[in-house]
Amino acid sequence: METLQVIFLALIQGLTEFLPISSSAHLILPSQILGWEDQGLAFDVAVHIGSLLAVVIYFRTEIWAMLKAWIASITKGVHTDDSKLAWWIILATLPAVFFGFMAKDLIETYLRGPGVIAITTVIFGLLLWVGDKMARNELTEYQTGWRKALLIGFAQAMAIIPGTSRSGITITAALMLGLNRDAAARFSFLMSIPVILGAAILMSKDVISGDLTMDYTELLLGVAVSFVAAYTCIFFFLKIISKIGMTPFVLYRLMLGAVLCGFIFL
Incomplete structure (x- = not known):
């Protein structure tokens, strides 16, 4: 890939991993508009590693505290x-693991089409708006409880459908269950750590078992750009989300869905 393409795709991955706007919807646009070929599995692993490093470093204090408490x-x-928050995050991860394995072939066969991505971008955008309007904004992430954590985990499992947005659907569910906006985002971001790690490991196995030619300069650039984009995204998103709410992201998703529909169906 050209350097500009590497930077652009890594920026998309880093930003859309944590913003509730769907990474798959954005990654389809370069191929539709610019005719870019698929970036390859090794590059996917690299940008996921960058995003993972960003969320781990940003939440390093909370992660260390949870790890010690969980062991105790x-x-x-x-x-x-x-320790309770750590257990809830583990519990919330289980549905995504189960349904990810069970439904992987079904999703790959029937739900990877650009039309599906365009439609789900709009539908789950509207659901995010409903969740934000319904929000009671009462609870912090430390008041989630195992039942709410499990329900948010089932919502996360729905993100295997392209166009859903993992962060979008988990924040939506958390808001509907009474968490305040900041807590919903923080719980969603913490939940992303085992999911991104698991995805990177699975993709890495395929990379290692395959006969791929890799440009390590390209991969390192992808890691670096994805890391900076993801860290910046987390920092500013948590700074502003309590004030602005989800409406700007809902409107953006609706416009993005309309653009995708225009390219796909017209």
């Missing part, structure tokens, strides 16, 4: 807010 809850039977 197992070894000493001591339960704290941090």
Whole structure:
């Protein structure tokens, strides 16, 4: 790939991994408008690693506190807010793991089309608007509870449908269940860590088992750009989300869906 293409695609991955606007909807546009070929599995792994590093470094204090508390809850039977949050995130990850394996072939066969992505971009955008309007904004992430965590986890499992947006559907579910906007976003971002890590590992296995020629300069650039974009996105999103709400992202999704429909159906 050309350097400009590498930077552009890594920026898209880094930004859309955490904004509720659907990465798959954005990644289809370069091929539709510019005729770019698929970037390849190795590059996908690289940009996912960049996003993973960004969220881990941003939440490093919370992750370390949860890890210590989680270990203490197992070894000493001591339960704290941090240990409970860690268990809830683990619980919320299970539906995505289960349905990801069970429905992978179905999704790849029937739901990868650009028409599906355009439609789901709009539908789940409207659902995000409903969730934001319904939000009671009462709870922090430390008040989620295992039932709400599991429901948010089932919502996350729906993100295997292209155009849904993992962050979008989990934030929507969290808002509907009473979390405030900041807590919904933080819980969603923390939930992303095991999911992104698992996806990167699975893709890495395919890369290693395949006979691929890799440009390591290109891959390192992808990691770096994705990291900077994702870290910047998380930082500013958490700064402004309580003030602006989800409406700007809903409007953006509706416009994006309309553009995609225009390219696909006209």
